[in-house]
Amino acid sequence: MIKYDVIVIGGGHAGTEAAASAARCGANTLLITKSELDLGALSCNPSIGGPGKSQLVAEIDALGGIMPIAADISGIHWRILNASHGAATRALRAQIDRQLYHKAIKTLLNRQNNLEIIYESVEDLNLGKKIINNKYQAKAIILTAGTFLRGLVHRGTKKLESGRIKDDGIYQESDKNISKILEKAGFSLLRLKTGTPARIYRDSINFKVCEPQPSDIEHEWFSTTHDENLSFVHNSLYKSCFITHTTEETHQIIRDNIKNAPMYNGDITGTGPRYCPSLEDKVMRFPEHKSHHVFLEPEGLNNDLIYPNGISTSFGENIQRQWIRTIPGLENMRVAWYGYAIEYDAIDARMLKSTLESKDFPGIFFAGQINGTSGYEEAAVQGLVAGVNAAGINLPLDRTNSMTGVLIDDITTLGVDEPYRMFTSRAEFRLSLRSDNAIARLGKIAVDAGLITERIREEKYNKKSDKIAEIDKFYAGYIARNQREIENYKRDANLKIPKDFDYKSLSGLTNELIQKLSQTRPENIADLSRIPGITPAGILVVLRKIRK
Incomplete structure (x- = not known):
């Protein structure tokens, strides 16, 4: 039996942060995942940040995580969202080069001390004894299975047991074992759903009829500093995004064929994300809207595919082809692969402690979409928290000091009835939980946990201190009220x-x-x-x- 302190199952955003944070805390850590391509895979839209999400990325950076560094290396289009709004809602968003991001995550993990990576399927899992495949044993196990638990892809009448389509267009096999093990152990499972749009060849799009959306040249970065042992540099090459829109003809084709959409004919029983609906959902729920925006976003600097953000769907290929070609600029489009919906299992996160450890199985932790959340950033921050706690170090985060604490408190206290997405509106103390002051709020916690050094904390804080002071002064009255309410909330x-x-x-x-x-x-x-x-x-x- 090969023994470790911590074993992480799954190499997505939750798994990679969990493995890296546990190892940084000194735990002898094993990351086990099916394929090298799993590491940091951007399964849906290759973007990081946005409202609510950029605050999470800032907290990951303050806690020494790897997502912000990888995003800075691979970002190819940057925008400050809500720039005219208050400081609590301003958000940094970056379009990401898939391959550069994967390469950066892999490099960061390979350079991490105390971490071993094995590419292997999990065929057997003993929760009580914490043994995997009858040969790996740990003091703590973190499950980060994403959408792979009994994953079922829907595309019209076609159904396929799969966790996702990989970047090369090949379906990746779903996991049929872990759900059964969890059910047998008494875990309540939810059935959730998400989806993704078609991928379109760049050279088949008429960008002349689309609205250009160039990158901000002057912008902030997700990471305020890099590890002294690494020599990464920010990416300085940019790609433009474009905006087009659906038409009344698009909507009519969808309405005429709605009985063929798995979301509407009863084939899909899982609950989808309310804040990221499929196009057929938008057309049927908002009939007064004559068009919906479609954001044409590049998948990489040298990638010939475009991600059409806003038109995820569960329709079959023929119907997708019909209505996509009614969208201005896409009349002659060629599709690399068509969109699909996917159903998957998740646990009821109310069965977890605030540390993301099971209440009934000591040493078993969960992080990411398996907890009912949606999004790379939400997954990554859960992975970081689970990794530190699995390493035996207390990470005192709650809804008064971090957006991360808000997320974890929400899912473990209230549970979810749809994939959970972070918004600043979920945080009652959001003016005190901004992106700019993450290091001021969490820096000492990170140092105490061994996630960063005091020198790095000071460096990060010094780069942000002027901005923190400026915003704190501008909102002094509101922040003072926030602090009084935080004290009252605790009391x-x-x-x-x-x-x-x-x-x-x-x-x-x-x-x-x-x-x-x-x-x-x-x-x-x-x-x-x-x-x-x-x-x-x-x-x-x-x-x-x-x-x-």
Whole structure:
């Protein structure tokens, strides 16, 4: 039996961050995944960042993670989103070169001490004894299986057991073993769904009729510093994106064929992401919209494929071909491979502690889409947290000091009924949880955990200190209120709610929630926080009323 401190199953964004962080903390770590191509694979849109997500990437950087470095090396189109909005909602987004990102992640992992990588399928998993394939044993195991658990691809009437289509267009086999093992162990499994659009050859697109969206030349970077032992440089080559739109003809073809869409004919039972709907979903749910934006985004500097963001679908190939060719600029398009929907298993994350460790199986951790989340950034930050905790080091993150804490608190306390995506609106203290001040909030925690050195913390902070001071001064009154509410939030977790409390007098709650709370009558704030549908912002509304 080959023994390790930590074994990570899966080499996606959660798995690579988990393996790297556990190893940085000094744990003898094994990363086991099916293929070398799994490492940092961008299965859907090759982009990182955006609203809510860039805050997570900033926190990964503050905690010494590898995603920000790899993104800076491979970014080919950069935009500051919500630039005219408040500091809490501004977001950095980068279009990523798939191959450069994969190469960067692989290099970072290969240079990480205490880390071994083995390319092998997991055929057997003993949760109690923490043994994999009857030959690898660990003190802790982290499962980061992504969309591979009983993955089922839908494309019209065609169904295929697969975890995803790889960059070379080949279907990658799904995992049929781990779900059965988890069910037998008593884990509740959810059935979720996501999707992706067709990939279109660049030379078949008429960009002249599309709106150019050039990269910002002057922009920030995700990583504020690089490891002193590495010599990576930021990528300085850029590609332009373009914008086109669907038409009424597009929508009519979709409506005429909606019975052939697996999402609408009952073939797909899994719940999809509300904030990233398929095109057929948008057409049917919003009939008043005559068109929807389509963002034509390059998959790499030397890649001949374009990712048409905004038209993910579950239709069959023939119907996809018909409506794609009604989109301006795509009339003569050629498809490398068509879009598809995928169903997969996830666990109910309410069965996990805030450390992402199972409540029933000590030493078994979960991170990424297996916990019901959606997105590379959400997966990566969970992997980092699980890796540190699996290494035996406490990482004290909560919703008052990090967006990461908000994410983990949401999924482990409230659970999910659809793939969870991070938004700044989910954080009640978001003005204090900005991208710019991540190192100020989390730097000491990272040093104490052994994730970064004090020298690197100081270097990161010094690069951000002027901006932090400027924003803190501008929003001083609001931030002071935020800090008072954070202190009150911690102190009042078990504050009693009067029996005759009048929820109808609160303007900050929905009618549905007012009715639910009036019926259930929670006794205290702790009980209130567990009511399905209550948000952290709603809890604050109740707290303010009680204190008056």
